[in-house]
Amino acid sequence: MWRDAVLVAGKDLRVELRSRVTTNQVAPYALIVLLLFGFAFDQDQYILTHAGPGLFWVAVLLCSLLAIQRSFGLEAADGARDGLRMSGLDAAGIFLGKALAVAAQLAVLEAVLTGGIVVLFGARLGDPLLLGATCVLATVGLAAAGTVYGAMAAGLRVRETLLPLLLLPVVAPVLLGATQAWLAAAGLSSGGGWRWLTLLAAFAAIYVALGVLGFGTLLEEA
Amino acid sequence: MSAATGGWDYVAGGYGATVVLLGGYVVLLRRRARVLARHLPALASTPTAQEPPAAQEPPAGQEPG
Amino acid sequence: MNYKSLSARPTSNRATVVVGGLTLVGLGVLLVLGLVVSPPDTVQGETVRLIYIHPASATMAYAGFGLCALGSLAYLWPRTRSLRWDRFAGASAEVGVAFCVTCIVSGSIWGRYSWGVWWTWDARLTLTALLLAVFLGYLALRRTGGDPVGRAKRCAVAALCCFLVVPVDHEATNWWVTLHQKDTLFRIGKAPLIHGWQLTTMLLSFVVFGLLFTWMLLHRLGIEALEDRIEEEGYVWAIAERRAEGVAQVPTTGPRRPLPGSGLAGGPAAPTMRAAMPPGEGR
Numbered sequence: 054m055w056r057d058a059v060l061v062a063g064k065d066l067r068v069e070l071r072s073r074v075t076t077n078q079v080a081p082y083a084l085i086v087l088l089l090f091g092f093a094f095d096q097d098q099y100i101l102t103h104a105g106p107g108l109f110w111v112a113v114l115l116c117s118l119l120a121i122q123r124s125f126g127l128e129a130a131d132g133a134r135d136g137l138r139m140s141g142l143d144a145a146g147i148f149l150g151k152a153l154a155v156a157a158q159l160a161v162l163e164a165v166l167t168g169g170i171v172v173l174f175g176a177r178l179g180d181p182l183l184l185g186a187t188c189v190l191a192t193v194g195l196a197a198a199g200t201v202y203g204a205m206a207a208g209l210r211v212r213e214t215l216l217p218l219l220l221l222p223v224v225a226p227v228l229l230g231a232t233q234a235w236l237a238a239a240g241l242s243s244g245g246g247w248r249w250l251t252l253l254a255a256f257a258a259i260y261v262a263l264g265v266l267g268f269g270t271l272l273e274e275a
Numbered sequence: 276m277s278a279a280t281g282g283w284d285y286v287a288g289g290y291g292a293t294v295v296l297l298g299g300y301v302v303l304l305r306r307r308a309r310v311l312a313r314h315l316p317a318l319a320s321t322p323t324a325q326e327p328p329a330a331q332e333p334p335a336g337q338e339p340g
Numbered sequence: 341m342n343y344k345s346l347s348a349r350p351t352s353n354r355a356t357v358v359v360g361g362l363t364l365v366g367l368g369v370l371l372v373l374g375l376v377v378s379p380p381d382t383v384q385g386e387t388v389r390l391i392y393i394h395p396a397s398a399t400m401a402y403a404g405f406g407l408c409a410l411g412s413l414a415y416l417w418p419r420t421r422s423l424r425w426d427r428f429a430g431a432s433a434e435v436g437v438a439f440c441v442t443c444i445v446s447g448s449i450w451g452r453y454s455w456g457v458w459w460t461w462d463a464r465l466t467l468t469a470l471l472l473a474v475f476l477g478y479l480a481l482r483r484t485g486g487d488p489v490g491r492a493k494r495c496a497v498a499a500l501c502c503f504l505v506v507p508v509d510h511e512a513t514n515w516w517v518t519l520h521q522k523d524t525l526f527r528i529g530k531a532p533l534i535h536g537w538q539l540t541t542m543l544l545s546f547v548v549f550g551l552l553f554t555w556m557l558l559h560r561l562g563i564e565a566l567e568d569r570i571e572e573e574g575y576v577w578a579i580a581e582r583r584a585e586g587v588a589q590v591p592t593t594g595p596r597r598p599l600p601g602s603g604l605a606g607g608p609a610a611p612t613m614r615a616a617m618p619p620g621e622g623r
Contacts, residue, residue, distance in 0.1 A: 198501075201497070201501060202498075202501070205481070205494050205497060205498055206481075208486075208490075209484045209486070210484075211484060215477075215480060215481065215484070218476070218477045218480055219477040219478075219480070219481060219498065221473075222470055222473035222474045222477060223474060223477075223501060223502070225470055259504055260501075260504075263497075263500070263501065263504070267416075267497045267500070270416065270493050270496075270497055271493070271494065271497055273493075282384070282385040282386040282387035282453055283386050285386075285387045285390070285449055285450065285452065285453040286375070286386050286387055286389045286390060288449045289387075289389075289390040289393060289394070289446045289449045289450060290375075290389075290390075290393065292442070292445045292446060292449060293393050293397070293442050293445075293446055296438065296441055296442045296445060297438060297439075297442055297552070300435075300438040300556070301556065301559075304351075304556065304559050304560060304563060305351075305559075307563050308350050308351040308559065308562065308563050308566065309350065311350070311563060311566040311567060311570060312350035312566060314570050314577070315350075315566065315569055315570060315573065315577075
């Protein structure tokens with residue numbers, strides 16, 4: 054399973070390295086989203102500083118939609134999906150591999166966005182350990198849930214419009230937990246940030262388990 | 276007593292909204308069922324013949340023969 | 341009268357008639373008890389009467405979503421795999437959504453009176469709104485069409501994902517409350533349960549809404565069955581109909597063609613559905 058996961062993740066990342074869709078298209082899009090937030094709040098420094106973590110995670114969610122659509126768009130053409138299904142790779146391995154590749158791209162985007170909110174919004178970051186742990190757990194959860202839903206919508210003609218409707222409400226707990234943890238890390242909210250990590254960890258664990266168990270069903274039908 | 280009599284408008288609004296929403300859903304269900312039934316030859320002949328505007332579909336045209 | 345109404349309602353059967361009759365009687369009793377017999381509350385005034393619809397519809401929404409998850413689980417379980425379970429899951433999710441909307445709207449009206457706002461970021465409100473959004477997504481996924489078996493699998497996995505949101509969100513919102521909101525605004529069934537008539541009426545509301553839920557679910561299942569029959573038999577019948585049209589047009593042009601006649605007399609739904617049905621659903 055893990056060997057298959059590494060193979061699939063390697064394939065997706067290699068495609069990404071050669072096409073550079075994430076770095077050349079999604080990352081600039083993320084920065085544009087941050088700029089738009091700046092315009093929307095009329096460059097009010099107080100709001101931007103205090104809402105920075107929330108805006109950061111909203112931007113991450115929007116980017117994750119693009120990353121997931123890209124991840125399944127790779128296999129949309131030339132019957133590549135059938136090829137993947139017939140390849141004899143373990144379904145759980147395919148899931149983990151695709152989720153891993155999405156997670157790696159999201160991690161890069163999060164790094165870019167963190168720089169963005171520090172430079173553009175003047176956000177304070179705080180405890181790096183808490184921030185890092187939040188990022189890891191939230192990214193795993195987003196990538197796992199996104200891969201499950203991406204596979205669900207991949208074969209459909211309405212996938213571009215259906216995926217946001219399906220995915221965004223489901224990942225709302227990630228937005229909630231990660232934002233609260235970042236606020237706590239920056240000292241902007243009372244209460245421990247670490248307890249929010251329990252929520253993020255539970256979310257990630259649930260969706261990883263669901264994907265490992267259910268991805269075969271999703272792959273074989275489409 | 277004056278405090279207790281207040282709020283009837285909200286009660287009416289709440290009950291009215293419930294009736295509209297759930298009743299609307301029931302109407303929707305029935306309309307869907309009827310529209311679907313018209314597509315089934317086995318069912319289509321009976322309800323369309325007995326609906327008030329019975330002249331809308333001549334049964335002879337419905338039967339494929 | 342009875343026979344006529346039965347044949348005009350293609351999803352009716354003995355069960356729906358019995359449950360529907362009980363529901364009607366129950367709704368009548370509930371209205372009398374809720375609006376006339378039960379006394380107003382000292383704090384809430386007359387608006388306490390909303391408690392006879394709001395918690396019951398919330399419970400039915402949960403019931404619908406829970407049944408949807410159960411049906412999906414039964415579909416995914418190899419031994420019980422049957423499209424019947426898929427239909428059951430879809431039907432109960434849709435009825436659940438109807439009750440969820442009712443719950444949110446009635447709660448919002450109540451909130452306008454007791455808190456002065458239509459909406460507040462209370463834990464339970466947020467949870468319910470999220471549930472509604474998630475299951476609207478599920479229904480959208482169900483409408484995508486295609487191969488029924490593939491759709492059933494996809495939707496079953498989606499329903500389980502959707503239902504998983506409930507406990508996760510419940511935890512999240514619990515923590516949220518303890519972090520941000522010192523007082524819970526919305527304690528259903530605590531203060532008003534003191535009084536005898538209010539308790540009776542509220543319990544009755546659960547029973548009556550349960551009956552209404554069952555009745556709606558039965559009809560919705562009937563619709564699913566009709567849809568499946570059309571998908572199975574629709575081809576044959578549509579071909580036969582076109583052929584009959586062609587045959588009819590040559591000798592007698594006027595009276596046999598269904599379209600000009602029904603286009604004038606019938607409602608707009610029938611011709612458009614007929615036009616949309618064969619290419620959209622059949623192929």
